[in-house]
Amino acid sequence: MEFFSHPIVAVIILLGVLVIVHETGHFLVGKLCGIPVEIFSIGFGPTIFGFRRGETHYRLSAIPLGGFVKFYGSLPSEEVPDNLKGREFYRASVPRRLVTIAAGPLANFLLAVLVFTGLVMHGIEQPPALIGEIVKGSPAERAGIKFGDEIKAIDGKEVRSWKDVQRLIGERPKQNLQLKLLRGAESLELGLAPDAVQDEDMPGTRGRIGISRFMVPSVVTRMNDTGFLSQAGLLTGDRLVKAQWSGQTYELRYWRQFQNFLEKLGAAQAVGIEPAKIDLVVVPFVPESDDSSNKEKRSEQERSLSVLVPAGWAYEASTIAASTGITHGQLTIFKAEPPVEGLLRGDLILKWNGKPLDSTFDLSQELSVYHEPKVKLSIIRDAKELDLDIALKGIEVQKVEGKATAYTLPVTFWGTLEQPEWIVEQYSNPARALVYGLTETIDLTKSIGRAIGGLFTGEMPLSTLGGPIAIAKVASDSVRIGWQAFANALALISINLALLNLVPIPVLDGGQIAIVSAEAVIRRPVREVTIENYQKIGFVMVLALFVIATYNDLGRFWASMLRGVSTMF
Numbered sequence: 232m233e234f235f236s237h238p239i240v241a242v243i244i245l246l247g248v249l250v251i252v253h254e255t256g257h258f259l260v261g262k263l264c265g266i267p268v269e270i271f272s273i274g275f276g277p278t279i280f281g282f283r284r285g286e287t288h289y290r291l292s293a294i295p296l297g298g299f300v301k302f303y304g305s306l307p308s309e310e311v312p313d314n315l316k317g318r319e320f321y322r323a324s325v326p327r328r329l330v331t332i333a334a335g336p337l338a339n340f341l342l343a344v345l346v347f348t349g350l351v352m353h354g355i356e357q358p359p360a361l362i363g364e365i366v367k368g369s370p371a372e373r374a375g376i377k378f379g380d381e382i383k384a385i386d387g388k389e390v391r392s393w394k395d396v397q398r399l400i401g402e403r404p405k406q407n408l409q410l411k412l413l414r415g416a417e418s419l420e421l422g423l424a425p426d427a428v429q430d431e432d433m434p435g436t437r438g439r440i441g442i443s444r445f446m447v448p449s450v451v452t453r454m455n456d457t458g459f460l461s462q463a464g465l466l467t468g469d470r471l472v473k474a475q476w477s478g479q480t481y482e483l484r485y486w487r488q489f490q491n492f493l494e495k496l497g498a499a500q501a502v503g504i505e506p507a508k509i510d511l512v513v514v515p516f517v518p519e520s521d522d523s524s525n526k527e528k529r530s531e532q533e534r535s536l537s538v539l540v541p542a543g544w545a546y547e548a549s550t551i552a553a554s555t556g557i558t559h560g561q562l563t564i565f566k567a568e569p570p571v572e573g574l575l576r577g578d579l580i581l582k583w584n585g586k587p588l589d590s591t592f593d594l595s596q597e598l599s600v601y602h603e604p605k606v607k608l609s610i611i612r613d614a615k616e617l618d619l620d621i622a623l624k625g626i627e628v629q630k631v632e633g634k635a636t637a638y639t640l641p642v643t644f645w646g647t648l649e650q651p652e653w654i655v656e657q658y659s660n661p662a663r664a665l666v667y668g669l670t671e672t673i674d675l676t677k678s679i680g681r682a683i684g685g686l687f688t689g690e691m692p693l694s695t696l697g698g699p700i701a702i703a704k705v706a707s708d709s710v711r712i713g714w715q716a717f718a719n720a721l722a723l724i725s726i727n728l729a730l731l732n733l734v735p736i737p738v739l740d741g742g743q744i745a746i747v748s749a750e751a752v753i754r755r756p757v758r759e760v761t762i763e764n765y766q767k768i769g770f771v772m773v774l775a776l777f778v779i780a781t782y783n784d785l786g787r788f789w790a791s792m793l794r795g796v797s798t799m800f
Contacts, residue, residue, distance in 0.1 A: 241707040243295045245717075247273065249339065249725055250298040253732075256338025257300040257331060264327040267315050270301035286315065302331075306759055325751045332743045339729035340672060346722040348668030350715060354657035357392030358444050361651050364487075366592060369441020374423035376442065377414065378487035384411040391656055393444050398674060400425050404438035435681065443592070445648040447486040450516045450560035452579050452645065455614050458556020463511070463538040465557055467577050468565075468645055470516035472533065476509040483511075486559045486646070493555075497546025507540040518565050518647040560646030561591050567642040573619045574642065575612065582609035591648065594640070601638055675726050683730055738770055 251273055258271055267286045272278075274292035281290040286303070303311045304319020311319055320328065360382040365372050382390045385399040386408055400408070404427035411420050425438030449471040453461050471483040474492060477499075483489045500507050514532045544554065552558040562580040580588055583597045584607050601623075608621050623638035658664040709720040732740040750757050 241709075241717075245721055245724065246297070247295055248721060249342070249728055250274075252338050252342045252725070253335040253728065254298045254300050256334040256336075256341075260334035261300065261302060261320075261331040264323060264331055265318060266320050266323050266327065266331060267303045267311075267318050268300060269303045270299070272301075273298045275299070286312075306762065307756065308759055321756065325747055328747045329744060332740050332747065333733075335740055336729035336732045339725040339732075340676070343672045343675070343722040343725045343729075344665070344668040346668070346718050346725075347671040348661075348664045350718055351656060351658050351667045352661070352664045353715075354655045355715070356653045357394055357656045359651055359654045360390045360393050360396050361444060362442050363446040363650065364443040364590070364592065364648075366441035366443075367589070369439075370423045370425060371440040371442045374410075374421045374440075376410075376412070376421060376423075376440075378446075378485070378491075379414070381413040382410055383413055383418075385409070392654065396442075400440055401437040404428070404436050406438070443648075445650050447559055447561050447590070448516070448646055448649050449483050449486045449489045450563075450646040451557040452560045452563040452577075452611075453556065454552045454558055454579075454611065455556045458552075458554055459540055459544070460511075460538060461556025463536045465511075465513065465536065467560070467563065468516055469513040472512040472514055474509050474511050476507065485649075486561075493551065494546045496540060497544060500540050501543060501545035505542050507542075509538045509540060511536040511538055516560075516645065518643055518645060561644060561648075562588060562594065563645040565643045565645045565647075569641065571621060571640070571642060573621055574608075574610075577612070579611040580608055581611060581616065583607075585609070591644065598637070598639060602636075604638060606638075672722070672726065675723065676730065679726055679730055683734065737768055 254271065254273070258268055261268055269286070270288050270290060272290040272292050274290075274295045275297050276293040278290045278292055281288055283289070292298075302320035303309070303315050304321050307319075307321050309319075320331075323331075362371075362376060362378060362380040362382070365376060365378065382396055384390055385396070386403075388395075388399060390396055390399070404425050407422060407424050409420055409422050411418065423440060425440045427436040428439045429436055451460075451465055451467065451469050451471065453465060453467045455461060471489055473483055474481045476496065481488070481492045483492060496507065496509070512533050512535055514534075547554070558579070564574055564576055564578045564580070566576060567574055580594070582588060583594065586597070588594055588597070603623075604625060605620055605622050608619050610617050610619060621640070624641045625636045625638050658667060709716040733744070735741040735745040737745075746757055746762060
């Protein structure tokens with residue numbers, strides 16, 4: 232596997248498959264249309280191996296980054312053998328030439344469909360359509376969506392995984408949607424309209440309702456020594472497992488579950504005249520090696536705490552940290568690598584330049600629009616609030632508008648977000664699997680088409696263009712992950728290749744389609760000198776795009792390329 236994951240080997244395999252499929256599409260349809268094929272070549276440059284069968288010379292050429300099919304009589308001035316005269320490419324009818332040219336991109340689309348069909352028949356791991364965290368004040372919260380709800384359908388369309396949720400909501404900003412949910416054993420429907428937010432990766436906007444598949448673990452941060460939970464012995468870094476109260480057991484693996492439990496407890500205790508007794512089970516939590524889901528390992532680490540809840544205590548979200556003595560560990564620092572001067576383990580971040588933070592989502596929102604190398608953080612340390620000037624880490628990122636420096640806080644938080652176990656989406660019925668393959672290909676074609684269109688309209692800068700080095704990295708990384716990732720990358724790049732070839736640039740299939748279409752409009756062959764000049768322009772355009780893409784690749788991967796070269800010496 233290490234051999235196949237080498238970037239050169241991986242990209243040769245990937246491009247080899249794509250080129251063979253693309254050129255075979257031209258070849259087969261051309262043959263079916265009665266157009267004789269002179270050369271079928273995989274690769275460019277000098278011929279390594281070749282043989283002739285019938286009228287066609289089949290070749291394997293030295294440069295394995297492309298290929299071509301050469302039809303006899305592509306131009307009227309070309310000489311062809313006497314036995315092939317009358318069947319030349321330029322003499323074929325306009326419809327036959329158009330379908331022959333379009334067959335290459337269509338073959339790449341078909342390859343993507345078949346790959347996605349095969350993947351889903353084998354089984355694809357997907358995150359479930361299960362609601363984790365919900366943003367305060369978001370359309371989802373206003374509509375009444377709750378933690379743990381499972382989305383079953385959106386506007387009557389079946390939802391099978393989180394990917395369907397992202398697609399169906401993302402493509403409908405500001406539109407009224409009906410969501411069918413499963414809450415426990417109860418089925419219900421809710422209506423909402425997604426907010427329109429700027430898409431960070433594509434031109435235009437996308438819909439967002441403020442939900443996440445990630446869940447905040449019930450890892451606590453000790454805020455004071457006076458709250459009834461901190462007095463019971465809860466420490467920063469403890470993870471709640473379960474509680475026993477009034478003869479019932481409550482699972483507390485996630486912070487939302489703990490909040491729901493406290494609400495029930497507070498509602499009962501607010502009218503009580505005696506302290507309530509609850510028994511808590513907790514385990515120590517380490518973000519990088521969490522064993523809390525391993526029951527056997529967890530039982531060895533568990534400890535029990537007896538808690539007395541004061542009579543008359545009522546749940547109040549705004550005072551919960553003060554009354555219980557704890558809060559979630561979502562913004563509590565576990566460690567910083569490299570160390571961040573001024574920050575220590577156990578520090579709880581409260582504010583960013585004076586703006587209160589409640590979650591890692593709030594923090595990520597601030598970081599996404601922050602462009603300064605320093606920030607003023609308000610933290611809690613040893614029950615005291617401190618204001619610190621903290622230096623951020625600058626990293627170069629590729630955004631839609633071009634390269635930019637983004638600043639981040641290089642820390643690991645104690646309450647690292649988790650997600651539920653992934654499900655396997657699998658269809659044994661070939662027809663249903665084919666529908667999945669078609670749907671996936673159409674959705675990706677729309678997204679990639681928007682990006683390519685953005686390159687020509689200026690909505691997507693040319694700095695986002697990737698070239699052979701980027702393709703090699705994608706191929707290499709996907710091989711390391713596994714064959715399913717490689718197949719997924721193959722289908723994705725196959726769609727890219729198909730769409731790029733349909734762009735009406737001379738020397739590409741789209742340029743040839745433009746020439747033949749022009750001939751149909753003017754009702755006579757386009758002059759050879761016009762075609763030659765058109766192709767010269769096309770060659771320059773393709774060469775320019777190649778240079779720009781390679782320049783972008785070098786800018787993105789130069790450091791890692793140097794590291795790779797240095798390991799050879």
